[in-house]
Amino acid sequence: MDTILIVGYIAGTLTTISFIPQVARAWKMKETRDLSLAMLVLFAVGVLLWTVYGFWVSSLPVIAANMITFLLILVLLFLKFRYK
Amino acid sequence: MDTILIVGYIAGTLTTISFIPQVARAWKMKETRDLSLAMLVLFAVGVLLWTVYGFWVSSLPVIAANMITFLLILVLLFLKFRYK
Numbered sequence: 001m002d003t004i005l006i007v008g009y010i011a012g013t014l015t016t017i018s019f020i021p022q023v024a025r026a027w028k029m030k031e032t033r034d035l036s037l038a039m040l041v042l043f044a045v046g047v048l049l050w051t052v053y054g055f056w057v058s059s060l061p062v063i064a065a066n067m068i069t070f071l072l073i074l075v076l077l078f079l080k081f082r083y084k
Numbered sequence: 085m086d087t088i089l090i091v092g093y094i095a096g097t098l099t100t101i102s103f104i105p106q107v108a109r110a111w112k113m114k115e116t117r118d119l120s121l122a123m124l125v126l127f128a129v130g131v132l133l134w135t136v137y138g139f140w141v142s143s144l145p146v147i148a149a150n151m152i153t154f155l156l157i158l159v160l161l162f163l164k165f166r167y168k
Contacts, residue, residue, distance in 0.1 A: 007133050014130030017126060018123045018126035022120040033118055034115045034116055036109040039106035046094075047095070049091050050092075053088060
């Protein structure tokens, strides 16, 4: 595989999995006060549009990374409203 | 311009600017406790690699979006250590 494709896959994996420790922290601490609601909403709409883009250009990595990120952001939004 | 390109640009703009309200909140509230340090570090490395990827494939939108996001995450990391 091209080096640059590997860089792209690592980049996509990192920006996707980065929300896992954030979900874990909010879940465990039952605290989401310092998370910006505007950030979560803008990011959710953004990754949803990236998913649409991914389907349109038939890019499985783009679809997969953004769908997973979208689900993690949905969990954060749920926790934000539950523990505000 | 193609509809799908517009969708991509809107998506990139949203996921980039989403960190502005988060920086504003952390700055104003002087509180970053609920932000996961692991999330910030993984995301910072991820967007840095996306920037490398952008330079490699000569994609100005990828470079611009990820450099701006990287700077915003750096500010959040700084605030995380300042107001922990």
